[in-house]
Amino acid sequence: MCGIVGYVGSRVAAPLLIEGLKRLEYRGYDSAGVAIMNGKGVETRKAAGKIAILESEVACDPVHGTLGIAHTRWATHGAPTHVNAHPHTSCDESIAVVHNGIIENATALRQALEEAGHVFRSETDTEVLAHLIEEFFSGNLEEAVMAALEKVDGTYGIAVVSSSDRDKIVAARKGSPLLVGLGDEEYYVASDVSAILAHTRQVIYLDDGDLAVLERTGYRVLDLNAATLTKTVSRIDWDLEQIERGGFAHFMLKEIFEQPKSIENTMRGRLLDEDGLAKLGGLNLTDDELLKFENIVITACGTSWHSALIAEHMLEELARIPVDVEYASEFRYRNPIVSDRTLCIVISQSGETADTLAAMREAQRRGARALGIVNVVGSTIARESDGGIYIHAGPEIGVASTKAFTSQVCALALFTLRLARLRNLSSERGREIVKAMHALPGQIQQILDNAPAIEVIAEEFKSASNFLYLGRGFNFPAALEGALKLKEISYIHAEGYPAAEMKHGPIALIDENMPVVFIAPHDSVFEKIVSNIAEVKARGGRVIALTSMDEPALVGKLDYEIRIPHTIDMFTPVLASIPLQLLAYYIAVKRGADVDQPRNLAKSVTVE
Ligand code: AGP
Secondary structure (H helix, E strand, O other): OOOOEEEOOOOOOOHHHHHHHHHHHHOOOOOOEEEEEEOOOOEEEEEEHHHHHHHHHHHHOOOOOOOEEEEEOOOOOOOOOOOOOOOEOOOOEEEEEEEOOOEEEHHHHHHHHHHHHOOOOOOHHHHHHHHHHHHHHHOOHHHHHHHHHHHHEEEEEEEEEEEEOOOEEEEEEEEEEOEEEEOOOOOOEEHHHHOOOOOOOEEEEEOOEEEEEEOOOOOEOOOOOOOEEEOOOOEOOOOOHHHHOOOOOHHHHHHHHOOOHHHHHHHOOEEEEEOEOOOOOOOOOOHHHHHHEEEOOOOOOHHHHHHHHHHHHHHHHHHHHOEEEEHHHHHHHOOOOOOOOOOEEEOOOOOOHHHHHHHHHHHHHHOEEEEEOOOOOOHHHHHHHHEEEOOOOOOOOOOOOOOOHHHHHHHHHHHHHHHHHOOOOOOOHHHHHHHHHHHHHHHHHHHOHHHHHHHHHHHHHHOEEEEEEEEEHHHHHHHHHHHHHHHHOOOOOOOOOOEEHHHHHHHHHHHOOOOEEEOOOOOOOOHHHHHHHHHHHOOOOOOEEEEEEOOHOOOOOOEEEEEEEOOOHHHHHHHHHHHHHHHHHHHHHOOOOOOOOOOOOOOOOOOO
């Protein structure tokens, strides 16, 4: 996704801005640029490609000034070129704008501005903002920005500077995350806290409709009618090394190996062993309110949607409440059956996914109560939901979600336990679940200790063109997630399927060139999946199976076996996902893919 950084203070801005952009590299981008007040006016430098290109250009021909804005662009309108890179400027280049989001009425605005004499240089929607602000500018930058934003339909996180009102940065957000960093007589604006964490831990998360004015002497937050707002100052407790790779080759590998710790953090202080209960502080729901819900809708995207499928199985089996799982991108445009007796669980690692945010707002509009299962503290979904559970997985930098997925499933298990024990689950079953949860970190570590054996399998299959992932029950979503991991980082086509569904078509795909991964723990459907494995072997398929223990029934049926410790059915997808993450990672590395920033992908999809 695009990244924004801005600085105003007494230090030279250029190195601070470029350092901030580098901290945002993981989000995915294809061009970058800076605009700095250099004492005479706004000086803009832009470059297509990696930030290093921009950095070397600025090093060769330095830009002097202590106020500036910067941007990394992930192309949505217009190719990733120098011309289309941000910042974009007004006709007289006195105003520069960086922007995350999409201006939906850009075409109409551009036409009107061109008729008024404005000359455009790029094919981006963002440049419309620069000319629109210029059109309204009469000496006060924030007033011109407010007037311009009144005309805009769509989403934005923006930072704006002007050489005619030169000692300030104006920032505003609607639908695209933006925060203000508070320093010592210096102030920052950023789309992600990692860009400025080296300089301050005190931040203000802007909400939709907020506009911030940053000057060396202080900051103000206003609404679009210029009324002053009082905002909460949050303290960031992440450390930079948590964001750095910590000696691992890739962020993704670091995060896979963090899972014993991240799962512990998800559960920390939330399990009551003696009574088999879960203690969740942020639901903002009393027991009576929880019991009033007649149905649950869970909405999410991608990996988070897979954890939603697992939660559906948990909640219906243990809490005996009807659950529907919806792709957020579908839910938001359907006419769903939602009422004030509906609990809408919204799952999002980033807390900024546009489709998921829109789906949550739609459910709330229809009277549902929204519960956010989120990783990023202070994110939009976390702040706009009616209550929630932070999964405390720590920053997840790799585009492919790993530790967030397993922490999501654990957080959803905690909620299931909380609700089920209110409704009809016995304390004995509750204690069994709590005991199984406590065992997960150690069991995950056992699997991680076996990583070299998984790398051997990756070596064998790194040249495959297709993969099938098959599972049943709780592990059908695990099959979907395993397939997604492989395809999004290795670019090998992979499909996840319910194992029993093979005979209704996909079995026609089976031959010696089709590796088939079976998730076959010793669970309630184990015998069924053994026959599915036999069906595949009988047709020449090559079988990789995740199994819980010595399974006589599987002897002679497998080409490769990956052992996972035994746990209760509902947590088998947590354990099964670890080797599948590693398998995808090792195959992708062996194929030379960009594991942390796979092509065409972004860590947080804040546009439709
Ligand atoms: C998962 O590996 C992908 N990065 C992607 O499917 C992701 O899960 C999806 O975009 C949802 O993101 P969110 O959890 O931040 O909302």
